Amino acid sequence: SYVLTQPPSVSVAPGKTARITCGGNNIGSKSVHWYQQKPGQAPVLVIYYDSDRPSGIPERFSGSNSGNTATLTISRVEAGDEADYYCQVWDSSSDHQVFGGGTKLTVL
Amino acid sequence: QVQLQESGPGLVKPSETLSLTCTVSGGSISSYYWSWIRQPPGKGLEWIGYIYYSGSTNYNPSLKSRVTISVDTSKNQFSLKLSSVTAADTAVYYCASTGYQQKHPMDVWGKGTTVTVSS
Numbered sequence: 001s002y003v004l005t006q007p008p009s010v011s012v013a014p015g016k017t018a019r020i021t022c023g024g025n026n027i028g029s030k031s032v033h034w035y036q037q038k039p040g041q042a043p044v045l046v047i048y049y050d051s052d053r054p055s056g057i058p059e060r061f062s063g064s065n066s067g068n069t070a071t072l073t074i075s076r077v078e079a080g081d082e083a084d085y086y087c088q089v090w091d092s093s094s095d096h097q098v099f100g101g102g103t104k105l106t107v108l
Numbered sequence: 109q110v111q112l113q114e115s116g117p118g119l120v121k122p123s124e125t126l127s128l129t130c131t132v133s134g135g136s137i138s139s140y141y142w143s144w145i146r147q148p149p150g151k152g153l154e155w156i157g158y159i160y161y162s163g164s165t166n167y168n169p170s171l172k173s174r175v176t177i178s179v180d181t182s183k184n185q186f187s188l189k190l191s192s193v194t195a196a197d198t199a200v201y202y203c204a205s206t207g208y209q210q211k212h213p214m215d216v217w218g219k220g221t222t223v224t225v226s227s
Contacts, residue, residue, distance in 0.1 A: 031211050042202055043202075043217055048212075084152075092210075096166065099153040
């Protein structure tokens with residue numbers, strides 16, 4: 001089965017740039033979606049199809065995907081960005097949805 | 109704007125069957141894929157399975173032997189049944205929509221419902 005690997009935690013100072021990676025075998029050939037989850041809340045889609053932003057998501061959120069790594073980039077990080085972030089793909093070979101293990105973003 | 113609402117018992121006894129329903133409002137259940145996802149306390153998201161409005165399904169292999177997802181288009185609802193539950197099935201259960209194709213993002217989520225497995 002397809003596996004997505006995320007770092008358990010990332011820390012960043014306010015105003016700086018956070019990069020959260022999502023590793024998978026040839027993930028660049030798949031469409032990657034990213035979700036933000038704050039404590040006690042349902043996940044919210046922040047990036048879809050590698051780099052598109054839903055309406056209402058700040059331009060500070062961006063994404064890229066190539067080779068074996070997809071990356072969620074949050075520029076000018078704010079305290080309100082502190083949350084868990086999950087990457088997700090649909091594995092066409094198995095017809096299964098797959099989530100990464102999640103990354104806790106801490107704003108110092 | 110489509111909204112999803114999970115409903116069902118918050119407490120299930122070990123070895124019994126967990127049953128949840130997701131009600132779709134603000135839109136039709138037709139033509140879309142619908143998923144169930146769960147999150148054990150303090151852990152990450154786990155995809156349980158999906159159903160297409162026509163009734164075709166696919167499940168997480170780790171749960172496949174115990175999971176059934178069904179759809180009732182007349183009620184605009186889809187449901188989850190998980191049999192032979194144990195404490196490891198204690199989690200927040202979410203329903204979500206995946207759009208016209210499986211590769212689409214899960215762009216609408218329910219608020220989630222907490223299910224505790226305990227005697």
